[in-house]
Amino acid sequence: MDEFSFIRSIKPDHYRQSSLIKGIDDDAAVFRPSGHDVVTAVDTMVEGVHFTRQTMEPEQIGYRVLAANISDLAAMGSTPAFYLVSITIPSDWTHGELERVYDGMKKLGNTYQMDLIGGDTVSGSELSLTVTVIGMVGKGKARYRSAAEAGDVLFVTGTLGDSRAGLEWLLNPKGQASKDHTYLIQRHQTPVPRVSFAANLSHLERLALNDVSDGVANEANEMAGASNVDLYIDLKALPFSEPIRNVFPEDYVDWGLSGGEDFELLGSVSEKDWPHVLKAAEQAGVTVSRIGHVKTKEGPEPVVRVNKSGEWERLTSSGYTHMKEKGD
């Protein structure tokens, strides 16, 4: 493949962000944040590890790696602005297939008026995509997982476990995919980052947010640790879709806790601001569920507890619950 002709084919023909000064025509890109704080994150997806040709179409690979990154920007309360893409290309991917990967990113990027402003193209033995995203947020308005306080309402957007369930079906399909399966597969392949929801809450004084990329058990423990508080989650309040309940009745709770990659947002907010959260979700067209509350740390370490069959049990990062940890 001719690297230069490939680069020409993926180069944007125009840019949308007014803060951009120089796109991909020089040694580096240049932008002017004009009084905003800048938010940045990076994510890599590797063929055979994060996806296969069996689980994703080329467009979906591009879409998903950018979506994962945008979800991080949403969890910081920031507005997506730019992305840079480094791609490692093996010999068994055609120019046409690779363009489809970029089309998938472009389609999602367009939703947020994002500009592709840089990248690198190298050869290697496995397809790998590394995307760096850059977002803007009002000065001092970034949302941290360390902002939870005792007395807060704990909430989560959307439903949990669907992406894990969709992947399960793609890897082990049993017969014809029903409407339920199709829903779960689509949740795995093209998750929607919760950018609007987080943006609708920009007026709140205080809000803790964390994106659910490794299961709610892991993210809740991160929030507890960063905020130095205990979190209490009511298992029965965790939101699950009808399709996951129908198709995987045995597994859905575990997958919600530790399945990961739902790209929903876990949040913590004061009781008085809870109505604003409900309104922000309604305006953004997503559901939001009150799943628990925040308390002052009781023991030496911050912990997460779940209410399972009437008793509060400890929930570790991996989703494991210690039955009857009385002395904990």
Added chain:
Amino acid sequence: MDEFSFIRSIKPDHYRQSSLIKGIDDDAAVFRPSGHDVVTAVDTMVEGVHFTRQTMEPEQIGYRVLAANISDLAAMGSTPAFYLVSITIPSDWTHGELERVYDGMKKLGNTYQMDLIGGDTVSGSELSLTVTVIGMVGKGKARYRSAAEAGDVLFVTGTLGDSRAGLEWLLNPKGQASKDHTYLIQRHQTPVPRVSFAANLSHLERLALNDVSDGVANEANEMAGASNVDLYIDLKALPFSEPIRNVFPEDYVDWGLSGGEDFELLGSVSEKDWPHVLKAAEQAGVTVSRIGHVKTKEGPEPVVRVNKSGEWERLTSSGYTHMKEKGD
């Protein structure tokens, strides 16, 4: 390998940049550019393509991928501030070796007070490092390759071809390495980005810069194209080190033109500002050579010409010269 313990081992224990608000403890990093323009670039190095265990020690791999990126920041006239590292880890690399890769980046990053503010750690079949760098530059002071004008002096820092020569020796060593070989190897493994030199020129009104990462022939053609001018390069004025002349007398001119990865800077500046360039180089402790001049575009397309045996011949991006192109 335990991913979490590895991440803990590479996490910085403190940050230096005053503009940093949030490092690697959340979904994304946050910084406040405070009136500066922001410059960003990304580079990937893959084992077996850009390096092997034969050509580089783990520290040098880390050093070099960050150096390549910093060179891009230097070529924009910006000050390095942050970097993010995405690493793909195959099973045959040990925790200890990987830490050495990060140590190599850290050592170079420390030179510029850079902070590691994010990253991703995934598994894969070949070691791959993708580094995103972020730099700051005064508003409107970024240096573009499009800024060359007719009448300018064309210059280049340091010496050319050394990195290519060092690689050649590493791949095909012939006997014991002499002092000359050691010099060339070190130029390949640990090139020094020209940050101070570019920073010393921040007071100039106009300056075109381009980093020499694919050979001076390619970069000169990029500058000619972006600036819409013709460049004239005097072959005899191209700077070569004594070691490359001694060890590779047959090859050094070709490698200087198209060897690449020297991470020197190609620049274009008005005749009146040329003394400032000399002074900036002296202060930064690097050499700088006047290698040619810039003229108004003569033909339909901007071109680069080299003076070879008394005649001006066209130099293409790949370093090829068309002998006696009279009608060109």
